[in-house]
Amino acid sequence: MASLQSDEDLVAKTLEGEEAAFSRLHDRYRQRIYSTVYRIIQDAAAAQDATQEIFIKLYKSLPEWNPRKAKFSTWLYRLAANHAIDCWRARRRRFEAPPLDASGREYVPERSVSDAIFTPFGALERKEIVEQIRRCVDNLPELQKKVFLLRYFEDLKLEEIADMEACSLGTVKTSLFRATHSVRRALRRAGGSP
Amino acid sequence: MHLLGEETSDMEKEISTHLRECDECDGIFREYGSLVERIRTWTVSEVPEELWQAQKAALLARYRQDFAGGRGKGIIAFLRTSLETAWNYALEHPLSTLGYVAAALAFALQQTISTFRLDRILPGASQVFEILRQVF
Numbered sequence: 001m002a003s004l005q006s007d008e009d010l011v012a013k014t015l016e017g018e019e020a021a022f023s024r025l026h027d028r029y030r031q032r033i034y035s036t037v038y039r040i041i042q043d044a045a046a047a048q049d050a051t052q053e054i055f056i057k058l059y060k061s062l063p064e065w066n067p068r069k070a071k072f073s074t075w076l077y078r079l080a081a082n083h084a085i086d087c088w089r090a091r092r093r094r095f096e097a098p099p100l101d102a103s104g105r106e107y108v109p110e111r112s113v114s115d116a117i118f119t120p121f122g123a124l125e126r127k128e129i130v131e132q133i134r135r136c137v138d139n140l141p142e143l144q145k146k147v148f149l150l151r152y153f154e155d156l157k158l159e160e161i162a163d164m165e166a167c168s169l170g171t172v173k174t175s176l177f178r179a180t181h182s183v184r185r186a187l188r189r190a191g192g193s194p
Numbered sequence: 195m196h197l198l199g200e201e202t203s204d205m206e207k208e209i210s211t212h213l214r215e216c217d218e219c220d221g222i223f224r225e226y227g228s229l230v231e232r233i234r235t236w237t238v239s240e241v242p243e244e245l246w247q248a249q250k251a252a253l254l255a256r257y258r259q260d261f262a263g264g265r266g267k268g269i270i271a272f273l274r275t276s277l278e279t280a281w282n283y284a285l286e287h288p289l290s291t292l293g294y295v296a297a298a299l300a301f302a303l304q305q306t307i308s309t310f311r312l313d314r315i316l317p318g319a320s321q322v323f324e325i326l327r328q329v330f
Contacts, residue, residue, distance in 0.1 A: 060260070
C-alpha cells in the first residue's frame with residue numbers, strides 16, 4: 001500500500017525527516033524529471049547529474065511548496081525545468097549535442113535499443129525526425145522550449161504551465177504555437193511531412 | 195475531436211461539427227495531429243536501475259546529513275545547526291558580525307545601567323529582585 005501514498009503525504013513525511021518517504025518521491029519522479037531535463041540539456045550524463053541536483057534542491061525547498069497554489073508535480077516540474085535551463089545555458093558554449101544512435105535515441109551505454117524497430121516509422125526516418133526536432137528545440141527561446149516540452153511530453157495543461165511560469169494563458173498559447181510552428185518548419189525543411 | 199485536449203465539451207462539439215463541414219480546417223487538424231505524433235517519437239532511454247540506485251544512495255546520504263541529522267532530531271541538533279550557521283556567517287562576514295556583537299553589548303550595557311538607575315530611584319529594588327530570584 002506504500003506505493004499508493006499521495007505526494008502530499010510523502011512530502012509531509014519527508015519534511016519530518018522520514019528518509020523512506022523521500023526515497024519514494026525519488027522513485028516516483030526520477031525518470032520523468034530525467035526525461036524533461038534530458039530534452040533540455042540533450043546529454044545523458046549531464047542530465048543525470050542535473051537530476052540529482054534537482055532532488056537535492058527539492059528537499060531543501062520543500063517547505064516553500066504551497067499545495068493550495070500548485071500541484072506537487074507541477075511545482076517539481078518548474079524546479080526541474082528552471083534548473084535544466086540553467087545547466088543548458090552553462091553548457092551551451094562548451095559542448096556540441098552528442099550523436100544519436102540508429103533508433104533516434106541518444107546512446108546510453110549497456111542499454112538495448114532494439115525496441116525502436118517496432119515504432120510506426122522506420123528507424124532511419126525516425127532518427128532524422130528526432131534529430132530535426134532536437135536541433136530545433138535546442139534553438140528555441142527558453143519559454144517556448146519549456147512550454148513545448150511540458151505540453152507535448154509531460155502532458156501538463158496550458159493553465160498549469162501558465163501558473164508555473166507566472167505568465168498569462170495567452171503567452172503560453174502563443175509560445176506553444178510558435179514552438180510548434182518552428183518544429184513543423186524544421187521537419188518540412190528536412191523533407192519530411194507535415 | 196479536440197485540439198489540445200483542454201476544450202470544454204461544448205467547444206469540442208463545435209470543433210467537430212466545423213471540421214466535418216470544412217475541408218481546409220479538417221486538413222490542418224489532421225496535419226497537426228500527425229505533427230504531434232511525430233514530435234512524440236522523441237523518446238528518452240530509461241536510465242539503468244543500478245545507476246538510479248547508486249544515485250539514490252548518494253542522495254539519501256546527503257539528505258540524512260543535511261536534513262534528518264541537522265533539523266529533525268531535537269533541540270540539541272537544532273542548536274548545533276544554528277551555532278554552525280552563525281559561525282559560518284561570522285567567518286564569511288567578520289565586519290557585519292562585529293557590528294552585531296557591538297550592538298548586543300551596547301544593549302546589554304544599557305540594560306545594566308537602567309537597573310542601577312532603577313535602584314537609585316527605588317531603593318531596595320535589587321533586594322526585591324534577589325527575593326524573586328530565590329523564590330523562582
